[in-house]
Amino acid sequence: MQRSHRDRCLLIHIHTPGSTADDGGEEFQQLAADTGAEILGLWTVSRARLDPATCVGSGKVQEIADFVRANAVDLILFDRPLSPIQERNLERSCAARVIDRVGLILDIFARRARTHEGQLQVELAQLDHLRTRLVRGWTHLERQRGGIGLRGPGETQLETDRRLIGVRIRILRERLARVAAQRATQRRARLRAPAPTVALVGYTNAGKSSLFNVLTANDQYAADQLFATLDPAIRRLSGNGPTTLIADTVGFLRDLPTELIAAFRATLEEVGQAQLLLHVIDAAAPDRDAQILAVENVLAEIGAAGVPRLRVFNKIDLLGEEVRERVDETGQVSDLWLSAHSGAGVARLAEIITQRLHGARLRLRCTLRPEAGALRARLFREAAVLEERFDSEGSNHLLIEIDQQTWTGLQAEIGAESCQREDLPSTMRP
Template identity: 55%
Template sequence: MFDRPEGGNRALLVALEMPGAGGEPAREEFRRLAASTGAEIVGFVGGSRRLPDPRYFVGGGKAEEIAEQVTVCDADIVIFNHGLSPAQERNLEAVVKARVLDRAGMILDIFARRARTHEGKLQVELAQLNHLVTRLVRGWSHLERQKGGIGLRGPGESQLEMDRRMIHDRMRQVRRRIEQVRRSRALNRQRRSRRDIPLVSLVGYTNAGKSTLFETLTGNATYVADQLFATLDTTLRQLPLPPHEAVILADTVGFVRDLPHTLVTAFRATLEETASATLLLHVQDAADEERDVQCEAVESVLEDIDADEVPRLDVYNKIDSLEDTQPRLDRDEHGRPVRVWVSAATGAGLDLLRQAIGERLYAQVRHWRVRLPADQGRLRAELFRLEAVIDEAFDDDGSAQLHIRMEEAQLTRLIELAGLDQTVAEAVADGDIS
C-alpha cells in the first residue's frame, strides 16, 4: 500500500482541455494559482478529454503517463486543475505514488496562507474541514479495515469514525464563532443604516486591482501585491465624497473561476457586506483578454450570495496598460453613470470615479409623488419590492397615490415599461409631501 508523504513542494501540474475549460488563459491562471501555494513547478501534463473518467478522471493511460512524469521530475505532489472526487484522488495516488491535490484543495491552501485576521482564519478553517471530511479515508489507507474472523479486526474503521466525530465537533465550534462574527457585522450594518450611511463595496475577479483602488481612494494602507487572492479579509474605511458626506467603502475577497462552494459558504458572513451594499463597484482588468469570462465568474458568485440585483457601477481598471486609452465616464441613455475607465496605480480617472459614485448615490435619488391607475398592480408591487415606497394612499376610483424615493432614471424606465405617461410622477422636495 502506498504511504503518502507528509511534505514536499515539487509539483507536477495536470490540466486537460475539456469543454468549457478556458484554453491557454485558464492554464496560465492555473500556473499562477499553483505558484501561489508556494509550489516549485517541475512539470506540466496536458491532454484533452470530453468526459471525466469515473476511476481516475484522466483515464488509465494518462494516469500511467502522470506516474512516469512524477518519477522523471521527482515530484512530491500532483496538482489537478479540476475537481476530483475522493475516490479519484485515492485511485490516482495509488498509481502515481505521490500526493494528489485537486483545484478546490489548491485554492483552500492559498486561502489558508493568506488569511490574516481571526475571522478570516475561522472561515478558511471551516472550508478546509468541509473539504477534508469527505477525504479523510485517504489518511488511513495504510490501516487494515475491520473484518470478520479472529485476529483479522483492524483499527482503521474505528479510527476513521473517531476522526470524523472530532472534525464535526470542531466544525460546530467554528460555525458558532462565525455566527458571532455574522451577528456583529449585522449590528454594524444596522448602525450604518440608522445613520443613513451608504455602503459601497468593491467586487471583482482576483488581481483586478481592487485593493490598490481601495488604498488610493481611501488613503488607507492595505496589503497590495500582484498575486492571486492577496486580500481575503473585508476592510471597511470612510471614503470622502465632497460635496456629500463620506460613505463607507468595503474591500472584499476576489473571485475566481470555479471558486469552491465550501469557500463561498464559509465566507458568507464576510460576503454579506457585499449583498447589503448600497452600490457595487465591479472592478475589472481592462487590459485582460479574459475579462468577459472573468465577469461571468463574478456574476456566478454574486448570484450565490444574493447580491446580483444590487445597483452596480463598472470600473475598468489598469488603463495604463492600454495604448491610447484615456480616463472617461460612460453614461447610459438616461445620463446615469454606468462605467468609469481608471488606473488605480497612477490615479488617472479617480476624480471621475468619485463623481460617478456621488451621482449614483445622491444626485438623482429624489422624492416623488406617483399616481398609479388601479390596473397598475404590477408596477405598484415592483416599487414595493424595491423598497422605494415611503407612504401610500388610495383614491375613490382605486388609483394609488404613492410617496416614493428613487433614482430618476430608474423610475423613468419603470414607467416606460408599464406603458404610462411620465406625467404620473411628480418630483417633490424632501418633506414637501402632505
C-alpha cells in the first residue's frame, strides 16, 4: 500500500574548505528525490569548522527552525554524517525530524532491496546505525541527570532496547553467515568449471546494469536513478565464444556508510574473487574524476585493489564521442569508450574480455604425490579443475584449466614433468 503523505523536506548541504568532491548538493538532492519526498529547498551552508553540538552553528540553526515553522517542514536532511548528539540537538531546536546522509542512503537501500539476502544486509546496517541513536525519542531519559523528582526507570528502558537490538543483530549476522556459506559453495562450484568471472563495478548510476543487460542479453532492472539495482546478478556472456560469467554488483557512492560496506561485504566478495573487473565510469558526469576515486577507495577497502581491471567509459552518446580505446605499456587495452544505450563499442568490449580471459589459457593433466595436499588445494583455488581421480598408489590425477600467468607462478612448485599439456576444445582456443 503506497503512502499518501509525502514528507516535506529541507535539504542542508554543508561545504567545508578542502572539499575536493563538492558538487553543490546535486547528488544529495537526487538521493532525496528518489525517496519520493517533496523538496522545499536546498540550502548550502559554508563552515570553516563543524560545530560539535549542531554541525552548523546556533545562528544557522535558528534560521532553519524559522523556515521549518513557516513552511510546515516534516524532515530535515543533512548531506553529511551527524553524531547522535547533533541529531538530538537539531531535532529539539527545529521541532522536526533530522536524518543525516547515512540514514537517507539506508532508507533508499531498504526500499529497493528485493532478495532475502539484500533485505537482511540492509536491516543489519540499519540496526547498527540505530544502536547509537536510541536516545532519540526517549525524552523521559532526561531524568537520568539526577535531582529531586528527576529519577526514573528510563535507563532500564534504554538498556532493554539496546539488548533487543543486540539480539536481533546477532540473529541477522548468523543468517547472513549461512547465506555467505551458501554463496561460497556456489563460487567453488563455478571455479571447478572453466568459466572465469568478470565483475562490473562502478559509481551508482554509471550504467552498470544497462551494460550488464547488453553483454548478457538479459533484462535486469535498470533506471536512470541512484541505486536502481542493489541485488547482485550473475549471467553468461552472450555469444558463441568461450563461457564467461558476468556479475553485476551494487553501485558505490562517495562517503558510502561503513555500516553498508560491512553488511554487503559477503556480496562484494564476488568482486574480490573475479578474474577481471570492469570499472564502469559515467563519461558524461561533471565530477567523473571524484567518482573514479570513490570507487577505487571502496575497492581498496574490500580488498579488491589488486584484481586486474578494464576501465569502461560509458555514455559517450551524451558527449557525441566515438568509440575509442587506450592501450597500456604491456599492449593490453586499459580504457574503452562506449555506449551501453546505443550499443556502440559493446561488441569490442566482449572481444577484449574474451582475449583477456581466454587468450592464454592452458589445459593440463597433472599428477600429484599423495602428500601434496596443500598443492592440490591451491590448484582448486587458482585453477579450474575439470577432472580428478586417484590411482591405487594414492597419487592424484587432475585435469585442470589455468591461465598462463598463474601457471608460470605454479610451474616450479608442481614440476613441469608432472604435467602434460592437452589441446583445448575449439571453442576455447584464442
